[in-house]
Amino acid sequence: MQLLLLSKLRGEGNKKPTQSKPKTKKEYVTLPSSAKTWRTYKLNVAPVAKNFDLTLTPAAFGGLTYEVLGRPQANVVTINTSKGKRKIFVGPDTDAKIFKK
Numbered sequence: 001m002q003l004l005l006l007s008k009l010r011g012e013g014n015k016k017p018t019q020s021k022p023k024t025k026k027e028y029v030t031l032p033s034s035a036k037t038w039r040t041y042k043l044n045v046a047p048v049a050k051n052f053d054l055t056l057t058p059a060a061f062g063g064l065t066y067e068v069l070g071r072p073q074a075n076v077v078t079i080n081t082s083k084g085k086r087k088i089f090v091g092p093d094t095d096a097k098i099f100k101k
Contacts, residue, residue: 025100026067029077029088031056032095033063040079040086047076047087054083068098 031038036059039052058064066079075091077098090096 027098027100028065029068029079029090030097030099031058031064031066031088032097033059033061034095035059038064038088040081040083040088043072043078043085043087047073047089054081054086056081056088 037055037057039047039049040054040056041047041051042053045051056064066081068077069080069085070078072078072087075089076087077090078085078087080086088096090098
């Protein structure tokens with residue numbers, strides 16, 4: 001009885017059990033080492049060949065992996081490169097792999 005009273009005075013009896021938040025897995029895209037270049041597009045243009053402004057070189061690095069920051073349209077993801085945020089095409093006809101971890 002005294003221990004119960006002491007723990008209530010200390011506030012130990014009023015603690016609610018903590019609920020752990022489910023960890024949301026982040027999405028990543030890997031550009032394969034077999035790709036010599038990969039076109040990137042500014043965020044404000046359509047991702048079509050005539051609009052590309054920068055190329056990545058996955059083959060030079062044994063492949064490249066980026067966190068997916070968004071999916072502005074089907075088969076297009078937004079990534080953050082050393083030159084800033086860019087869009088890349090990752091359609092089924094490419095060897096890009098999207099995964100979560």
